[in-house]
Amino acid sequence: MKYDVIIIGSGPGGLFTAYHLAKTKLKVALFEKGKDIQERICPNNLNQTYCLKCNPCNITCGVGGAGGLSDGKLNFINPDYPSTFEVGGNFLDIMTPEKLAKEMAKVEKIFLKHGASKKIYGTNVDKIKEFQKKANSAAIELVPLKQRHIGTSKLPKVIKSIENYLIKNGIKIYPKSEVEAIEVQGKKIKTRGGKEFYYRYLVLGVGREGAKWLEKIVQKSHIKLKDHQGEGGIDVGVRVEVPSSIMEEITSVLYDPKLKIMTKKHDDYLRTFCTCPQGEVMRENYDDFCLVNGHTNPKRKTRNTNFALLGHYTFTEPFKKPNEWGRSLAKITTALGGNNPILQRLKDLKWGRRSTLKRIKNNVVLQPTLKTAVPGDITLAYPGRIVDNIVDALEQIDKIIPGVAGDSTLLYAPEIKFYSLKVDVDNEMRTNFSNVYTIGDGAGISRGIVGAAVTGLIAAESIQNRSK
């Protein structure tokens, strides 16, 4: 079977490539190794666990991609604030802020057409000014994104609506169809069942889930890379949980407030990320360790708000394997928690003692939302520099969000974000093979739903223009 365009992966990157091409006469097929969105159910998700154990995993695979079952925070740049231009990926190497704003506006329009929430955060200019003044006086940079929050219960319906549009407009979707091999010279792909399909243009949008597979393909096919296996660094930190009332003033204006903090002792750069107002902390299970994450289910709101506080760590000589370092930190932390994430009160961490169930119970205003986290001592797992940075950053944030560095604040570890390899692409998302495109998170180009969707639209626009 021959298609003009074959897209591998139906995350936001792949879906938005197909969305744009659905308006053209090109014959397009989308291959996805996971299930269709309505079949993606993870029983452990109800227990606040992303178990990542099914093969393929329903949390990270399937139509809608990695964030398909998440609470769908859509982050857009705010043209009035240049600090927001880095949101969603490192796009400024390949496009101007104006172009980025234009592409993000297209993504936003499509999401709204298919049922995304009309409520928008990050537009109250007076309030943002007020927060910015406070932040700057505490030497913190506030990045005032424009944001929409779809919510866990609504996102699958939005994805289904997009999928229906694609099918109605002639896009062929192959769920449960893992692509096993690619022959760049022969312009063909082979699925796990052994079926072969030919293409004129190939779009690789395999996400973090497919990053390892992509690495092999890239090596075998001589596709050029910019960065091997995340040599650029790694993000390590904790998930912070506080009473939602403490964060409400800021989260009602900026749903997921992004703060950038330079720590005093080590001069390291930390950031807040993935704030979940009235949400719960989640657990992600990997083969030999677990990590923490967070989400907000509008149907199951809690009295707590959580966010990730992450430092970016890079290495020079002789060690160049940040992902390996991150994995060993994750393993030791998980082991100390008896195969669980560790939970510690900020007061205990500062006093140099472990948290215990009794001490956690003493927290009158704040009880942990992740019940399987084990009270312990994060300082036995994390290097001193990381611990110093966490305390330092929280104390700085406390100046603009009073109470964040309170005694009862809860810290969960390990919270680690690994980086994938980075494929060398031009400003149309083309690799050194001009008919092979890489898009989204798996190729190290985007970080997040909107960013991945933007790369999909750009690839699709290029294919449309070049196939005329």
Ligand SMILES: Cc1cc2nc3c(=O)[nH]c(=O)nc-3n(C[C@H](O)[C@H](O)[C@H](O)COP(=O)(O)OP(=O)(O)OC[C@H]3O[C@@H](n4cnc5c(N)ncnc54)[C@H](O)[C@@H]3O)c2cc1C
């Ligand atoms: C739990 C969770 C919550 C998140 N919440 C948010 C959020 O609120 N906001 C936000 O902006 N981002 C969020 N993210 C991140 C976001 O989901 C990703 O940034 C985004 O989905 C990346 O899009 P993508 O198209 O690059 O790849 P993905 O969404 O990862 O999609 C890639 C797809 O390719 C498929 N695939 C891989 N290999 C193959 C193969 N060989 N053959 C066929 N198919 C293959 C996979 O099954 C997958 O469905 C979250 C991620 C997770 C895991």
